[in-house]
């Protein structure tokens with residue numbers, strides 16, 4: 331690690347802020363590692379360099395409201411204290427039920443739609459993205475749900491494309507028959523197969539566009555959040571591999587909840603945890619030497635509310651320097667000079683004693 335220190339990418343997320351072409355920023359990782367905290371801070375920082383920012387939570391257990399201490403809904407709402415930062419919380423699964431995307435279709439098509447796993451969720455995610463696309467935000471940050479769910483959502487374009495292809499091939503095979511069926515059952519034109527296929531085809535454009543954008547490293551990046559522990563390291567590696575498979579760019583890792591040797595920690599437990607963390611930190615640096623790795627300190631308190639988020643955001647811009655290391659040189663200098671003066675005192679005292687003794691013991 332010590333060798334070639336200069337070549338290691340900078341340990342901040344400055345690169346994300348500087349990449350002006352970025353349109354989609356995903357933030358993901360294992361449960362409870364700090365995804366919401368990090369995505370909120372990234373959106374706050376982006377708001378200082380971009381005309382408009384939207385942060386979307388796709389986690390059914392929304393917690394943007396907790397982080398910002400403000401209630402959000404499925405419509406973009408201005409975050410208190412900002413003029414260009416908006417937040418919304420969407421629930422893919424509920425959306426699908428509400429819009430009843432497969433209800434209202436005739437039985438055959440609805441059965442067909444249901445036979446493609448994840449199609450409902452994918453369709454509602456696509457509809458949400460279509461809506462967001464029209465809103466013209468400069469950049470959109472996603473606070474995602476724990477890993478498994480996120481990976482499923484990122485697969486949605488291929489899920490939908492598969493579904494669409496299946497529908498289209500069926501239409502070309504049984505098109506005439508379908509038409510006869512809808513006429514036979516007296517379904518009006520607007521409810522007929524053409525309307526349904528039209529809707530899917532309308533979405534096809536968005537899907538293809540979003541799919542293109544998600545796979546374009548100029549427009550999309552994925553920030554992995556983790557903690558320096560075995561399971562998190564393991565899960566990060568899995569995440570990075572999956573992202574590579576989906577051709578989604580990722581080159582930032584945030585390691586949260588790091589214990590720094592701050593005030594010469596005495597506790598045996600803390601010392602042991604620090605040693606354990608160091609082992610995994612070393613592994614992170616070894617495995618991801620071409621990533622920007624940002625380390626964040628574990629705070630004694632939660633990161634709640636805009637003020638706390640803003641205060642914590644400084645560590646996203648400048649690598650964290652523990653107090654102890656910062657003080658080390660000065661502390662050592664002070665200690666050395668103290669020792670020197672003590673030594674001088676001792677020497678002169680010894681000298682005096684020797685002199686004093688000499689007349690007694692000539």
Ligand SMILES: Nc1ncnc2c1ncn2[C@@H]1O[C@H](COP(=O)(O)OP(=O)(O)OP(=O)(O)O)[C@@H](O)[C@H]1O
Nearest residue numbers: 361362363364365366367587627628629631632633
């Ligand atoms: N470095 C830190 N020091 C102290 N507390 C932290 C730190 N990072 C996050 N927290 C706190 O830990 C809790 C969990 O963080 P957060 O909600 O960001 O995690 P998450 O990954 O989004 O969790 P979930 O998977 O449940 O959505 C929050 O209360 C947050 O304020």
Ligand SMILES: [Mg+2]
Nearest residue numbers: 365366389393
């Ligand atoms: Mg969260």
